[in-house]
Amino acid sequence: NAGVTQTPKFRILKIGQSMTLQCTQDMNHNYMYWYRQDPGMGLKLIYYSVGAGITDKGEVPNGYNVSRSTTEDFPLRLELAAPSQTSVYFCASSYRDRGGSPLHFGNGTRLTVT
């Protein structure tokens, strides 16, 4: 039972480079989320999706893009990496309901932009 899988675990980017953080879940969850966590801080919501083909912005969407072509996958794209995007990125998913289902998190991707 894999749950939420994120790849890669670690990545170092140079300023201006692009990359895609991968997230896939095998629990048939409708809702998926991307968070970032800066050192010593709480999690900030970047983007979320309530189903395939539907995405919406969270608190800190600038500099990121997402897509949701399947229920299972929710990749996060960084187009022009900046040092301010150095962070740990977590993907999460949950069932579609009125709020009683918990979030399931991946193990995170640690990204450094230099």
Added chain:
Amino acid sequence: DAKTTQPNSMESNEEEPVHLPCNHSTISGTDYIHWYRQLPSQGPEYVIHGLTSNVNNRMASLAIAEDRKSSTLILHRATLRDAAVYYCILREWNTGNQFYFGTGTSLTVIP
């Protein structure tokens, strides 16, 4: 986005009960109260959630005030493995089911 307020840090002796408070005065009638914890260098993990009534599971208990403007996560016997950051979150289902995390409470367990 509905906000929660938690103390930045708390300490507890090992094997003693811990009461972690959370204020959510702007909660609406359809918001669920969720608690997560994050162990060092790990992703957050689910602890417990509730709507109106108190809840118990194998990890903890959740006590919800009658007016729902506050809640308390109760760890019945703290162990060293419970040292983590604990987040209290409101799940706002009627605004897209976002989960907004605050800064949480960092719990230190003293042996």
